[in-house]
Amino acid sequence: MTQGSVDGTYVRFNQAPTNMQAEITKDLGAFRCSVPGLYFFTFSAMAPSRGSFRVSLRRNRVPVVTAFASHNGFSWASNSAVLYLAPNDLVYLYLEEGDIYESSAQNRAFTSFSGFLVGDESHHLLGRNPVEEEMGAPDPADEIFQKLALIRRKGTV
Secondary structure, eight states: OEEEEEETTEEEEEEOSOOSSOEEETTTTEEEOSSOEEEEEEEEEEOOTTOOEEEEEEETTEEEEEEEEOSSSSOEEEEEEEEEEOTTOEEEEEEEEEOOBOOSSTTOOSOEEEEEEEEETTSOGGGOOOOOOOOOOOOTTOOHHHHHHHHHHHTOO
16 A cells, blocks of 8 residues: 555555455555455654654554654654454554654655565465464554444444
């Protein structure tokens, strides 16, 4: 997804140039897993000339990785993660502080969020089951599930 803007704390996207059967909600910048497996995600964003930001990649309200851009004039930040996802897991970007800067031109995007399936559950590596340690408690201020339910009721997914 490209050309992001901020709606409160969620980075929403105007475009999804390539979507190979992924369930995405552009209004929240959210990806919902339908095929369990190992996924790679990456994101990047630009801070305004006199601003900064901290953006986290989240799975089900829990921050996984964070990127920070400082007050150095249109500075960039990016990060990536490999995650094992179960059905209905949500992955999205969350603006923890500051602002992101986005181009007003339709054919130019400074913010991006991408991901792809590395391998589904039928391809267990070395016969092992995927295991991840708990990464922390969900953020109680993050209302992604409530906002997604509202969008679904309105029929704008």
